[in-house]
Structure formats: C-alpha cells, structure tokens
Amino acid sequence: MIFTWSIPLLILACLSILLWFWAIIDINRSNFKDPKHKGLFFLLVLITPVIGSIIYFQMKKGYVSTDKRRFSPQFNNH
Template sequence: MLTWSLPLLILVLLAVVLWFWAILDVSRSNFKNQKNKLLFFFLILVAPILGSIVYFQMKKSFISKEKRSFKPNFNTRS
C-alpha cells in the first residue's frame, strides 16, 4: 500500500489544483451569457474533475472575445 501513496497523493493534489484553477477562471471570465457562467460553475462544483476538463475544452466558444473597457462618465456639472 505504501508504494501507491505518493502517486495517489500527487493525483489528488493535481485534481485539487485543476478544480481551484477552473473555479477562478470561471469567476474571472467574461461570458457572453451569464447563464452559461452559472452552468459551468455548477458543473465544476458537482463534478470537479470532469467539470473542469469539460469547461477548459469548451470555454472558447462561450467566452466573449471583446476586451472590457472602462469608460466612466465623469460629468461633474450639475
């Protein structure tokens, strides 16, 4: 049993890192539709490894390619 401990520990750590990376990426990404963002977030929470792999494979088709711009209206005249 001791011979399997290190490889198993490495696989578990990789799965946890992939899960956290997917959650952070979903929360930071600019989706075309907010429903898709919630769907992917839910999928990653329910099935962490499979959901993360599916998200990273499909994310390009759901993410908006436009760059976000910050254009506040600083009109101080009242």
C-alpha cells in the same frame, strides 16, 4: 509495499484540487456571452470537479466573449 502508491496518489489529488480551483476562478473571471452559461458551467464544475473542469476548459472558447474590457471612466466635474 503499502506506501508505494501513496505519493503518486497524493500528487494526483493535489493536481485535481488545483485544476478544480483554477476552473472555478476562471469561470468567475471570464466574461460569458450569456450569463446562464456561467451558472451552468459553475454547477458542472461543482458537481463533477475533475471531469467538469476538463469539460469546461475544452468548451470554454465557444461560450466566453473575447472582447476586452475597456476602461472608460465617466467623471462628472460639477
């Protein structure tokens, strides 16, 4: 009876850690409109991992720029 909750708790813990890492990676890869927001979201996710990640993914659309990066190399052939 002691171990009946072990597996669900282990799965929940693994999913929480996965969500946390996904949020951190997404914050680093996203192009924010204001660089300060990137730092604030990063702190929010570090201080409150699960709740902060959920808040970040819910609010992300208003703070992240949707402009695609363009590859425009400038070669100087001198």
